[in-house]
Amino acid sequence: MSALLSLRGIWVEYGDKIVLEKVDLDVDGGSFVSIIGPSGAGKSSLLRIILGQEVPTRGSIFLDDAPLTPECGPDRGVVFQRYSVFQHLSVLQNTLFGLECTAAPFTARLFGSARRAAEKDAIEMLNSVGLGDSIHLYPAQMSGGMQQRLAIAQALIKRPRILLLDEPFGALDPGIRADMHALILRLWRDYSLTIIMVTHDIREAFTLGTRLIALDKRRIDPHAPHRFGASAVYDLPLKRNKGSLEEEVITVDIIQENETRIGYE
Amino acid sequence: MRWVNRQVRRGDRILLGSLPILMLLLLYIFFAAQRHAINPADKILPLPAGMASGMSALLFQPDQLTGQLTFWADTLASLQRLGLGLGISTLTALILGLVLGVLPPVRATLGPLVTGIAVIPPIALLPILFIALGLGETAKVALIVIGITPVMVRDIAAHVADLPREQIVKAQTLGASSWQIMIRVALPQAMPRLLHAVRLALGPAWVFLISAEAIASDIGLGYRIFLVRRYLSMDVIIPYVAWIAGLAIMMDVALAFLSRRMFPWAHGARH
Numbered sequence: 141m142s143a144l145l146s147l148r149g150i151w152v153e154y155g156d157k158i159v160l161e162k163v164d165l166d167v168d169g170g171s172f173v174s175i176i177g178p179s180g181a182g183k184s185s186l187l188r189i190i191l192g193q194e195v196p197t198r199g200s201i202f203l204d205d206a207p208l209t210p211e212c213g214p215d216r217g218v219v220f221q222r223y224s225v226f227q228h229l230s231v232l233q234n235t236l237f238g239l240e241c242t243a244a245p246f247t248a249r250l251f252g253s254a255r256r257a258a259e260k261d262a263i264e265m266l267n268s269v270g271l272g273d274s275i276h277l278y279p280a281q282m283s284g285g286m287q288q289r290l291a292i293a294q295a296l297i298k299r300p301r302i303l304l305l306d307e308p309f310g311a312l313d314p315g316i317r318a319d320m321h322a323l324i325l326r327l328w329r330d331y332s333l334t335i336i337m338v339t340h341d342i343r344e345a346f347t348l349g350t351r352l353i354a355l356d357k358r359r360i361d362p363h364a365p366h367r368f369g370a371s372a373v374y375d376l377p378l379k380r381n382k383g384s385l386e387e388e389v390i391t392v393d394i395i396q397e398n399e400t401r402i403g404y405e
Numbered sequence: 406m407r408w409v410n411r412q413v414r415r416g417d418r419i420l421l422g423s424l425p426i427l428m429l430l431l432l433y434i435f436f437a438a439q440r441h442a443i444n445p446a447d448k449i450l451p452l453p454a455g456m457a458s459g460m461s462a463l464l465f466q467p468d469q470l471t472g473q474l475t476f477w478a479d480t481l482a483s484l485q486r487l488g489l490g491l492g493i494s495t496l497t498a499l500i501l502g503l504v505l506g507v508l509p510p511v512r513a514t515l516g517p518l519v520t521g522i523a524v525i526p527p528i529a530l531l532p533i534l535f536i537a538l539g540l541g542e543t544a545k546v547a548l549i550v551i552g553i554t555p556v557m558v559r560d561i562a563a564h565v566a567d568l569p570r571e572q573i574v575k576a577q578t579l580g581a582s583s584w585q586i587m588i589r590v591a592l593p594q595a596m597p598r599l600l601h602a603v604r605l606a607l608g609p610a611w612v613f614l615i616s617a618e619a620i621a622s623d624i625g626l627g628y629r630i631f632l633v634r635r636y637l638s639m640d641v642i643i644p645y646v647a648w649i650a651g652l653a654i655m656m657d658v659a660l661a662f663l664s665r666r667m668f669p670w671a672h673g674a675r676h
Contacts (some may be wrong), residue, residue, distance in 0.1 A: 228594050
């Protein structure tokens with residue numbers, strides 16, 4: 141097993157309803173995996189299991205060949221569709237939070253030179269997601285797109301092994317969504333991230349991912365539809381790989397265009 | 406234009422709001438004057454002049470027995486009891502509410518107990534408090550605490566438990582422990598709700614204070630009202646009630662102001 145993340149024979153059942161059956165998955169480091177599927181096919185369940193928020197009924201998960209504890213941890217970052225930022229903290233405080241938790245177990249706050257060093261890291265991270273000018277705003281004062289940028293910065297400052305995205309751009313306007321696509325691709329490349337993204341936007345799944353997994357039920361019992369769970373029905377490697385030069389140029393163009401439009405750097 | 410769409414301007418709002426209050430005052434003075442026209446010694450509906458003379462003794466002349474200005478001594482005693490009761494309740498509600506809301510094992514252990522205590526009518530416990538704690542200050546403060554704490558605890562616990570699951574998960578992915586989630590995520594977001602709960606608890610707190618003072622006390626606003634009732638002294642009772650209402654309104658406004666000032670993020674987008 142050389143993959144970064146391995147799922148072996150995962151079953152998820154809620155009562156007698158089977159959501160996922162026999163999911164086997166290996167995710168390589170540096171890949172961008174898009175997960176699509178109809179509503180109720182267990183996309184979010186799968187993400188929650190990788191995240192450690194839920195325990196699979198059967199099966200096991202390995203991160204770097206070590207079995208995962210069924211609890212969320214700093215090795216797996218996450219951005220949800222909503223509610224991923226703390227409303228009571230400013231942009232800077234939101235980003236500092238992860239650093240403060242590790243450095244100060246009791247107070248969860250940093251002071252003096254340690255705080256200044258952490259603030260420098262946080263501001264650098266905020267600059268790279270385009271929030272460098274808004275560090276003292278509160279989430280309620282920002283648009284949905286800016287809040288998602290913040291959520292991404294907040295997760296990335298912990299340098300997670302895997303970044304999990306649960307329909308991160310689903311609630312955004314189409315224009316903003318395109319900006320966010322460019323941003324996440326640039327971050328993925330700059331920080332050599334491994335990303336697993338759940339989406340219901342098929343175009344998004346194809347444009348962003350290096351690999352696409354479609355979850356659906358293989359079999360359906362019309363009398364008891366809940367007794368068969370979903371599993372990966374398609375597992376496609378996508379053309380736009382890291383090495384693919386032609387595509388790379390196009391993406392970079394989009395990014396530059398966006399950067400001039402947003403006006404940072 | 407439909408009535409649901411009629412917005413009232415600020416100036417008009419003050420005018421409209423004061424209208425019914427002024428009407429009631431006028432109505433009172435009208436009936437009081439009418440009664441006094443028939444019987445100049447009427448005690449049931451005293452005129453403002455009568456109230457002023459009735460109160461002046463309590464306000465400005467030291468009591469012959471204690472040497473204190475009665476009105477101010479009453480106010481101080483009542484506010485002290487109320488403040489102690491509210492303070493203890495608020496602190497308990499914050500700590501208990503937090504651990505109940507954040508930690509499922511604690512909720513499973515203590516939740517039913519809190520619910521059980523919350524459904525007991527506090528006044529029914531007053532005799533027990535008097536027997537156990539004596540007739541002094543402790544029993545009165547204890548009545549306020551027992552009366553309002555369970556509701557506040559449940560409110561804060563429910564609010565904390567209702568924080569989006571995403572936030573708790575996110576905090577964990579950022580490396581936060583249970584303790585850190587409690588003090589950095591749950592506590593700050595519980596604070597505006599706590600101030601709100603205190604505002605709502607003010608009414609019941611006054612009820613329990615006045616009840617305790619009415620039954621066994623020798624000083625306090627509630628004690629005075631129930632004492633002078635024996636002499637039909639409406640000229641003292643009415644100003645005392647108005648004073649209690651004024652105090653309650655001041656506390657409510659102060660708490661609302663405090664909440665907006667300290668937690669701007671909880672009050673809409675403008676900071």
